[in-house]
Amino acid sequence: MGKTILEVRDLKTKYITRFREDVYAVDGVSLKIEEGKSLGIAGESGCGKSTLALSLMGYYFPPLHYISGDIIVDGDNISKMNPDDIRRNILGTEIAYIPQAAMNALNPTQKIIRFIEDVIHVHEPGKTKKEIYEMARARFEELGLPSSVLEKHAVELSGGMKQRTVIAISTILSPKVLIADEPSSALDVTSQKMVIKMLKNLMEKGYIKSMIFITHELPLLYNVTDDIMVMYAGQIVEKGTAKEMVFDPIHPYSKGLMGSIIVPEAGSRDVKLTAIPGTPPNLKKPPAGCRFAERCKYATAECRANLIDSKEFADGRSYRCIYEAEKLREVYGNE
Amino acid sequence: MKGYRKYFGKKIVWFLITFAAAILLNFILPRLMPGDPVAAITAKSAQGISDASAAQEIYNHYAEQFGTNEPMYVQFFTYCKNAAKGDFGLSFSQYPRKVSNIIGSALPWTLALQFPAIIVGWIIGNVLGALAAYIRKGFDKVLMPVTLFFSSLPAFGLAVILMIVFAINLKVAPISGGYGYDLIPQLSWKFVRSVFTHYQLPFWSIVLISIGGQAIGMRSMSIYELNADYVKYSRFLGIKDRKIVGYVFRNAMLPQITGLALSIGTMVGGALVSEVIFSYPGLGSTILQAVSNSDYPLLSATTLIITIMVLLASFIVDIIYGFIDPRVKAAQFD
């Protein structure tokens, strides 16, 4: 068992809307990543996975607010740190982020190298421009990006190039944790592949010690990450290795998500696509019982009434359902 | 470099086209109107002149210059040829003074008044707009309605109010003119000081008028930029707020520069009326003079000069913009 790089315990955060309503977007999430491992987080849009990505960095600004929980990066609990310290000492060096809309993540009127200088100067003020340029050039070339990119403005780069530049910038200080929020969703297939390759490359070369990859495309996760978590309405409903999650989902929601994947195989046209009916619950007033109950065909009155706790297996696998795993597998088998 | 060349090439061609269009409009508009412009105009203006031969001379001069008996295109070439030589004929109202001479003495006043005022107003407006967007609460709530009210004031209204308050009640500035009426233009301390004090009210009235619109535009742009993804991303890389505000301000400012190029015409229009209120010896007063004396050659030449001035100003702004916004270069490759 490797060293734990990131541990999150019962993290709760909320949005405060402009109508002063609270939206509990991350409601008691716990997770753990070991050195050299990657974790995928999957879920429908609006399930709170992007909010989780933002919350994991320990730096909050309106409308997002911290409620409770711990975030421990390589032994340091950052959830109690003051925001300025987090910004100076954690962001970029310990935890780095790749935003959802990387297309617009770069200031359009600034040269890439100037931005890299700004990023590095926050954490290593003594570095000269020349050193920074050398460092950036070396890293860019190693990651397969032409060094000419450094002298360009974001507007002069293509979509895929921009995305890879963002990844290179985010990881330039070799952070311990990289949080990638849908880094490839907006790209064409070729660029997608290049991005995935680049992320894997970063892990292999040890520039990042661990990675959290957030997406709504499950098959992607199977190829990229070691473990997968499925998120629903602000909570983790199931966790397991990539293989387990794809081939043996336990929670009815996970099962539903896997069912909604189109597998491009012969005869797959005949496979009925089982999209999950209904919509996620309103997180301003989360349901008292199981959050998935309204959309779950196996739900009972008990499901709706009581909070459901996570059941955990010895190998680390866990799921949040009232039924036993065996019973669920049996039910799925009969369908 | 190729991108820049393309951009500047485009801008130069565009400038030449608008320039030609301006001359064409100036030539064609009066001729599109019903009636014989030459006869009407000349008859009207010759009224004040007792010397019959002088009146006849004017008539001949304009009949020749307008060349109404010639085909349109010949008339146009004559017009262009004369305009290129700076020959706009003789003024009716200040006969036998040359139109080019009258404009020549008014132009420096207008240039020295309007362009600094518009630029200062633009800068102050942008700073206020950016502050309003950045601070939002309170500042924004108070400042914005006030700015909106100021920008709703007509240019001449503000000019009159300034005059009443500062020139008539407080007596800290002269009421009208470009310099003391008892002075002869010359390079003496007394004259320069007089010009300076006379400069204040017209200057600030134009500045105040330009602030409002700019501040409102800048506020919207800045709010838009503050919500941009790169702001969030930069924060998550630990970059300091001060630096990020720098990015935002710069990016919001850039469209404001093109905005300036586009709105310079409107601003000059308002500023001309301010000149009229203060009887400032610039082109605005020249227009009033030309209109009230039915001095057609003077009016036509003044409007042409103003148009060319505005076109040149926006051309220059566009060129500067090309150098500072990299998006311009990138857009040329699309």
Next chain:
Amino acid sequence: MKNTIRQVFHSPKFVVGFVIFALMLLMVIIYPIISPGDPLQMISKGSFLKPGVYFSVYDSINTNSKTIDLPEANQKRLANKLSDTDKVSMVQWLTAAGVPAEDIDMEDTTSLIKLWNEKYDPTVKPEGMTMAQRNFYKRLDKSLDNILNEQPLVVSAQNQETQTLDEIKRISDTDYVNLKDVPNVKVLPLGTDNFGDDVLKKLVSATKTSLLIGLIAGSIATLIGLTLGLLAGYLGGFIDDFIMFITNLFTVIPSFVLLILISYSIGQDKRGASTVAIVIGITSWVWTTRSVRSQVISLRNRDHVNLSKLSGHSLTSIIIKDILPYIASYVVMAFILQISTAILAEASLSMIGLGPKTADVSTLGLMMDWAMSYSAHLNGAWWAYFPVILVIALISFSLNLMNTGLDQVFNPTLRD
């Protein structure tokens, strides 16, 4: 639609703007009903009568008077006659006689006179005051007394036969008439202007004309802008290029210059209010064209438009059903903006003598122009120009507020 309107009326900015604008409209409609008559009728000889209540001196002499004894009456009467220089002299004497400066208030003439009557003593010789000066003060004191001699005024009429003056009536300083008994009273809330016209009445009528000019010019500009924008945006290609070329041209060539040239060429005689409105309208469509076009381009390839195209709907039906509803908010905003720009344009034109013909109609710009030509601002006749500026500012302020409110409703990023 209903929902949108409700949302719009939830925006405080819009509501404030709307209320101001509605009040102005209401005044324009109601005031002529309350106070009918030709707004361009000269009612006073001599220009720039101060605002106030004017009642006939002739009538009030012939009205039955009552006796009212007011203790302050004399001092007020005195105060009215006393010149500023006299007041300064009085203050000088009082100070020299040792009255503390904080007790003397030069602005309050009544109390100054009271103080004077209490303290003045011709026998006192303040230090440093020459004989001549003391004599001056004696004369001043005496003149004050003279104003206050309580002799009644005698009103007399000339006898037609004997050519002698016959006494008709004596008026004592305690005679008062009730204003209600005076048959001829004229209230001039904003005085009269250089022509001797009632400023308030003229202002209301001018506001109406200016609003109409704004409305006509705004409608024309919006119509042209909308049509060109729709054509350019929807059809694209050569038509788009051509329309955009023209639009860009008229963006950089100042519309103010075009306005001047066209207005001048039309000539003073043919320049009525509606002509000016039309000229303003046809020179101010460029911004509408630009914004409509960019909106239409972003709509052009939306699914619902493509669906209509595939279903073989005609161009007009697609534009009316699938495009117009989506750009309606922008068009309304552009229209509102055009109204206020047009009102300002009319005013500016009038200021340089190119406004509508004065004899027929009055507009806000013309009122301003005449007030300036007659130097109302130098004569202290604020009522001739200040209300005009205020009305113009209020109109365009209310329209701008409405626009900002709409903008915040339709562009959520601008909300706080």
